[in-house]
Amino acid sequence: xxxxxxxxxxxxxxxxxxxxxxxxxxxxxxxxxxxxxxxxxxxxxxxxxxxxxxxxxxxxxxx
Numbered sequence: 001x002x003x004x005x006x007x008x009x010x011x012x013x014x015x016x017x018x019x020x021x022x023x024x025x026x027x028x029x030x031x032x033x034x035x036x037x038x039x040x041x042x043x044x045x046x047x048x049x050x051x052x053x054x055x056x057x058x059x060x061x062x063x
Contacts, residue, residue, distance in 0.1 A: 011036075 013021070018032075025035035044050035 021035055021039075022032050025032045028035065030038065041050065
């Protein structure tokens with residue numbers, strides 16, 4: 001299974017927003033980084049800007 005490529009960047013967020021994200025992440029047992037990735041992906045999905053992954057063909061049992 002291939003690992004997805006990631007790209008790092010600096011994000012400036014005010015303290016109040018960061019505290020809210022950190023608390024949200026803790027509530028859902030995620031890292032802050034993981035929570036930010038989820039928030040961004042969810043916003044992209046909802047806006048229709050994220051390509052839907054191609055579905056894999058269903059496995060069939062050989063008889």
